[in-house]
Amino acid sequence: xxxxxxxxxxxxxxxxxxxxxxxxxxxxxxxxxxxxxxxxxxxxxxxxxxxxxxxxxxxxxxxxxxxxxxxxxxxxxxxxxxxxxxxxxxxxxxxxxxxxxxxxxxxxxxxxxxxxxxxxxxxxxxxxxxxxxxxxxxxxxxxxxxxxxxxxxxxxxxxxxxxxxxxxxxxxxxxxxxxxxxxxxxxxxxx
Amino acid sequence: xxxxxxxxxxxxxxxxxxxxxxxxxxxxxxxxxxxxxxxxxxxxxxxxxxxxxxxxxxxxxxxxxxxxxxxxxxxxxxxxxxxxxxxxxxxxxxxxxxxxxxxxxxxxxxxxxxxxxxxxxxxxxxxxxxxxxxxxxxxxxxxxxxxxxxxxxxxxxxxxxxxxxxxxxxxxxxxxxxxxxxxxxxxxxxxxxxxxxxxxxxxxxxx
Numbered sequence: 295x296x297x298x299x300x301x302x303x304x305x306x307x308x309x310x311x312x313x314x315x316x317x318x319x320x321x322x323x324x325x326x327x328x329x330x331x332x333x334x335x336x337x338x339x340x341x342x343x344x345x346x347x348x349x350x351x352x353x354x355x356x357x358x359x360x361x362x363x364x365x366x367x368x369x370x371x372x373x374x375x376x377x378x379x380x381x382x383x384x385x386x387x388x389x390x391x392x393x394x395x396x397x398x399x400x401x402x403x404x405x406x407x408x409x410x411x412x413x414x415x416x417x418x419x420x421x422x423x424x425x426x427x428x429x430x431x432x433x434x435x436x437x438x439x440x441x442x443x444x445x446x447x448x449x450x451x452x453x454x455x456x457x458x459x460x461x462x463x464x465x466x467x468x469x470x471x472x473x474x475x476x477x478x479x480x481x482x483x484x485x
Numbered sequence: 486x487x488x489x490x491x492x493x494x495x496x497x498x499x500x501x502x503x504x505x506x507x508x509x510x511x512x513x514x515x516x517x518x519x520x521x522x523x524x525x526x527x528x529x530x531x532x533x534x535x536x537x538x539x540x541x542x543x544x545x546x547x548x549x550x551x552x553x554x555x556x557x558x559x560x561x562x563x564x565x566x567x568x569x570x571x572x573x574x575x576x577x578x579x580x581x582x583x584x585x586x587x588x589x590x591x592x593x594x595x596x597x598x599x600x601x602x603x604x605x606x607x608x609x610x611x612x613x614x615x616x617x618x619x620x621x622x623x624x625x626x627x628x629x630x631x632x633x634x635x636x637x638x639x640x641x642x643x644x645x646x647x648x649x650x651x652x653x654x655x656x657x658x659x660x661x662x663x664x665x666x667x668x669x670x671x672x673x674x675x676x677x678x679x680x681x682x683x684x685x686x687x688x689x690x691x692x
Contacts, residue, residue, distance in 0.1 A: 298499060299499045299501075299505050300496055300497070300499055300505060300509075303505045303506060303509055304509070307509070312513070313549070313552065313553075314513045315509070315513065316549075316552070317519075317545060317549050318509075318512065318513070318519065318522070320544075320545040320548050320549065321519070321522070321523050321526070321545045322526060324544050324545055324548075325530055325535060325536060325537050325540075326535065328537045328544070329535065329537055332537065338539060342541060342544065345544075346544075346547060346548050346551060349548045349552075350548065350551055350552055350555060350556075353552050353556065354556060412539060415538075415539030415540055415541060416538055416539050418539075418540050418542075419536050419537065419538055419539060419540045422527060422531055422536060422540065423531050423536065426527075426528055426531040426532060427531070427532075430532070441528075441532075442532070444498065444529075445528070445529040445532045445533065446532055446533060451498065451500055466491070466494075466495060466500065466502070467491075469494060469498070470490070470491045470494040470495075473494050473525050473528060474490065474494075476528050477521065477524050477525065477528070480524050480527070480528065481524060484520070484524060484527075484542065
């Protein structure tokens with residue numbers, strides 16, 4: 295998925311003092327960062343705190359981001375280092391609890407998160423998944439193919455147009471219509 | 486509204502027709518568009534199985550609250566407007582006090598110079614010229630002859646030491662002088678008007 299234009303514009307706005315633009319970056323990447331931190335830290339509340347710290351650090355350091363890499367690559371490094379530092383700090387405080395920070399990168403965090411997640415939040419996640427997949431199953435075939443090629447396979451609009459043998463404008467329309475249909479079912483869950 | 490949503494979909498996919506700047510302006514200004522963007526994002530995450538096991542829908546609000554709390558001061562500092570974009574009243578206020586002080590100092594200087602000039606130059610004459618004119622007037626008065634009943638002070642001349650004698654020691658003059666001294670003493674609250682004369686008279690009498 296190419297997100298250079300949107301991220302670059304958002305970063306530029308944050309660097310010029312528009313804090314609201316950073317809110318959109320947080321909303322966009324929060325689940326990725328939480329999942330990343332979850333590979334290091336299994337406790338849900340700790341995971342959330344570290345993810346928050348990572349976003350705050352990135353906000354404070356955003357003027358040093360020159361755009362040499364993608365924003366998420368830069369954010370990923372900050373989040374991983376924040377989690378590693380947290381583990382190292384916790385290991386120093388608790389001699390009986392030692393974690394190899396290099397090994398922690400390869401942890402499968404999902405099992406840990408399951409243990410500490412609140413039932414309500416877990417239920418919400420499951421409901422969202424069920425609703426999205428249910429809505430996709432009911433989509434017309436052209437819309438289902440378009441959204442699947444885009445979201446699961448990560449193809450560009452041009453590539454989807456080639457695969458589906460249709461104009462790129464049709465691809466844009468199909469992907470939007472698919473999202474709009476799914477959103478109508480998803481919206482009541484999140485309001 | 487449909488156009489906005491469609492552009493939002495294009496924006497998420499980084500399509501070149503998304504008009505990134507314009508759509509972002511609308512998203513930042515409209516919280517409903519932000520929610521919709523978030524849901525569009527969530528659809529992709531759900532399909533890719535990237536959703537966390539427990540979604541905290543208040544997460545981004547907590548992050549932004551912490552950012553506001555932790556960086557509030559530095560954000561204000563960084564966003565502080567330079568003088569060039571401050572309202573004119575603020576610029577005027579910052580320069581008003583020194584300028585006002587300078588104006589007051591200048592006014593005092595002008596008044597001082599204006600008042601000093603008449604003291605220095607009277608009727609176009611310098612200080613030396615004024616002294617010279619005074620001396621000429623004294624000499625002129627000294628050379629005048631006493632005429633009529635007027636008794637000018639210059640009729641008293643020093644004889645020797647502190648002994649003064651009246652050149653015109655007529656009884657009429659003496660009578661007038663005595664009457665003046667008596668009248669002056671009556672209207673005076675103290676003896677200061679008479680004592681110097683008495684001292685001189687006493688000193689001379691002893692001699």
